[in-house]
Amino acid sequence: MGVRAPAGIAADDALVELISFVTGDHTDPERRRALVAVLPERHPIYAGRSTNATMRIRGDVLAAFEHLGLPDAAFMYAIEELESGTEAYLVAAAAMAVRGLDQPERGLVPFLLRAIDRIRLVDDTVAIGTVVPVAEHPRTTTALAEIFRTFEWLAGHGGAALPRLMALRAQRILPGDAHPALNAAIEAIERDSTVVATVPVASCCDGDEIEDPTARGARIERISERARTSSGPLAGVVLEDESAGRWSYSEAFVGHVTVLAFFYTRCDNPNKCSLTVTKLAELQRAISEAGLDGIVRTAAITYDPAFDVPARLRAYGAQRGYSFGDDHRFFRTTEGFDLFRAQFQLGVNFGEATVNRHQIELCVLDAHGRIAAKASRRQWNVGDVLTAARALMVSG
Amino acid sequence: MDIPAYRKRIESEVAKAAQRPSRFGDLLARSGAATRRRPALLGIQPVDGGDEEAFVEIVDDVDEAARILELREGNTDLRVAAIEEVTSGVTERAALFRLLIERLVDREEDISVRLAALSGLVQLNISAPRSVFDRPMYLDALRSIVNDRDMTLRRRVIGILAREKDAFIQQQLLDGLLGRSASLVPASKAIQLLGYDVHAIPTNLLKEIVEHPPNSAAKREAVRLLAADPTSAGLLSRLLADQTERSDVRRIAAIGLHWLAPAKFATAARRIILDDEEDPDLRATCISALSSEWDGLESALESTDDVTNTIVGLARTASSAPLRRAAKAYLVNPDR
Numbered sequence: 266m267g268v269r270a271p272a273g274i275a276a277d278d279a280l281v282e283l284i285s286f287v288t289g290d291h292t293d294p295e296r297r298r299a300l301v302a303v304l305p306e307r308h309p310i311y312a313g314r315s316t317n318a319t320m321r322i323r324g325d326v327l328a329a330f331e332h333l334g335l336p337d338a339a340f341m342y343a344i345e346e347l348e349s350g351t352e353a354y355l356v357a358a359a360a361m362a363v364r365g366l367d368q369p370e371r372g373l374v375p376f377l378l379r380a381i382d383r384i385r386l387v388d389d390t391v392a393i394g395t396v397v398p399v400a401e402h403p404r405t406t407t408a409l410a411e412i413f414r415t416f417e418w419l420a421g422h423g424g425a426a427l428p429r430l431m432a433l434r435a436q437r438i439l440p441g442d443a444h445p446a447l448n449a450a451i452e453a454i455e456r457d458s459t460v461v462a463t464v465p466v467a468s469c470c471d472g473d474e475i476e477d478p479t480a481r482g483a484r485i486e487r488i489s490e491r492a493r494t495s496s497g498p499l500a501g502v503v504l505e506d507e508s509a510g511r512w513s514y515s516e517a518f519v520g521h522v523t524v525l526a527f528f529y530t531r532c533d534n535p536n537k538c539s540l541t542v543t544k545l546a547e548l549q550r551a552i553s554e555a556g557l558d559g560i561v562r563t564a565a566i567t568y569d570p571a572f573d574v575p576a577r578l579r580a581y582g583a584q585r586g587y588s589f590g591d592d593h594r595f596f597r598t599t600e601g602f603d604l605f606r607a608q609f610q611l612g613v614n615f616g617e618a619t620v621n622r623h624q625i626e627l628c629v630l631d632a633h634g635r636i637a638a639k640a641s642r643r644q645w646n647v648g649d650v651l652t653a654a655r656a657l658m659v660s661g
Numbered sequence: 662m663d664i665p666a667y668r669k670r671i672e673s674e675v676a677k678a679a680q681r682p683s684r685f686g687d688l689l690a691r692s693g694a695a696t697r698r699r700p701a702l703l704g705i706q707p708v709d710g711g712d713e714e715a716f717v718e719i720v721d722d723v724d725e726a727a728r729i730l731e732l733r734e735g736n737t738d739l740r741v742a743a744i745e746e747v748t749s750g751v752t753e754r755a756a757l758f759r760l761l762i763e764r765l766v767d768r769e770e771d772i773s774v775r776l777a778a779l780s781g782l783v784q785l786n787i788s789a790p791r792s793v794f795d796r797p798m799y800l801d802a803l804r805s806i807v808n809d810r811d812m813t814l815r816r817r818v819i820g821i822l823a824r825e826k827d828a829f830i831q832q833q834l835l836d837g838l839l840g841r842s843a844s845l846v847p848a849s850k851a852i853q854l855l856g857y858d859v860h861a862i863p864t865n866l867l868k869e870i871v872e873h874p875p876n877s878a879a880k881r882e883a884v885r886l887l888a889a890d891p892t893s894a895g896l897l898s899r900l901l902a903d904q905t906e907r908s909d910v911r912r913i914a915a916i917g918l919h920w921l922a923p924a925k926f927a928t929a930a931r932r933i934i935l936d937d938e939e940d941p942d943l944r945a946t947c948i949s950a951l952s953s954e955w956d957g958l959e960s961a962l963e964s965t966d967d968v969t970n971t972i973v974g975l976a977r978t979a980s981s982a983p984l985r986r987a988a989k990a991y992l993v994n995p996d997r
Binding site: 320353390399400407437439440441531571616617620621 | 892
């Protein structure tokens, strides 16, 4: 016998309506615009939903772009999933989404290869557009299958991936069911001799960093002095650091250049919060090596202030090699989180218990506490962030 | 410890174990069911030409085990042993993975065999290379039997999916709690399983369950899970303070509040420890929790002397054994 459902819990009708819209008429150009508007994490459609429900909405929206065409405004959302996603549903959808580009782009290759390495251990059957998860469905796919289909679509433009794909086949490290799609991808690339990949594999696909030959998403977006928003509205924000010290926004961030990252301790995607904080610790060391101690600060603020009490902030940072001190702190807001969230336009939303979805994001604040540079969605690189911070020391 | 001698002993035992016939081999020999040929159903061996196309030579015990499972021969013990044998051979012969899946989802198969197949697959999920372990196929198979009539199998399968944070099983469990579909497991179990994924915890529903519980077990589990929800600190405080509430619920609320809001917990715990009329098991829980939160206690309270003095007394004279033990453990805790 079921319990009495509290008001508002039966949100399925709204979800069904949205998914019907998403998976409906693919010829309507207005639909594309409407779907792009739903992609930012802070969109109210995601408020109060579980992580899985949020994931399905986003996945179905992304997958719809395969037929609608993938606009520039949606491109980085797909790239983000291919670069850092750990959910088969979203990675599959992202692989489908990029097939909506006007032309195949060889810049997709490193993202697709990175996605293979990550998702092959956690792949799953997905049935896009089914609203709620089902045990069986006539039209299912997997993240790996969709990635290989995208390589097949790339054909000759995916030439730089050929050695890696052939190695995958030879090493037989993928399940048998993945091989037909892999073989089809290899054959399509080999057949298409019209486009020759000029980017050597070594510079495109190896190592920890992925270059962005598509040049659509700069790793660090610089904001001109004129365009920086005043931090005045944040006067009402009260912060508590990992030692339970109390700070106003200006006390914490005005007077120094600060690299500010966002995270929360209950994040279960190791490529997001955990990696962000680990890289923040690397940035600390780079700051020190550059002789910038006391000049450039680092900080991190939790998306989950009610749960991430000081002891948790401290433990999380320490476990990832972060060294706390006068110029290096973690914070939670004890007052004014909504104000802070709005001012920074944080890419986060919340389910019933905690964060349900967030992007990778990091800001570089100038000495007035204003956002002067921002990294969103893409994995940021310690060197680029340090360069952005240094530039502020010169220009202010 | 003599390490080289120990290593030698272990190596000798492993070598001896390798030479012993497997449990399957032993049962097969005693059953007299061994044959030399098996149907070429899985393509494990190259098929000979002519009228022998349908059959292939049995090469080893793994082959023989596959034959027994494919043809559904032998008694339950032999078939269970065959599952274990096939599991050991999956790494070398990927097609055997599918055989395990087939035995697992076959609702007409003996339940012991199905449970053995599940155990084998769980083991392979950890040990087998991804080239043989087809995770999508495995998860699909599990999802297809979440409503199996055998409750042992059902619970194990649902537990596995819940620990994988599977969206399908989360929805099924939630639908069952809300009465939208038939419950797969009791409400308390459903709540417990949803707790594997903090991002799936339906806190509003859990609060409703606390206020209007279908049964006491469900209420206990709901209270336990609400320790993940910062907005529930007030609810947990109220439950902890309510002397008309069941002792087990108050103890779970104490643990949850200790996790969620240590300072709030310390204040409540002090009152409880100092009150000789309070439930002894609850007092013991509070004392144990404070053992690990000494710093929090000091910062939350103006004075801890009265608490310490009370605990000293309890260690000596409490009539409740758990309370006496908790008090003694608190006093000898080096971290305090």
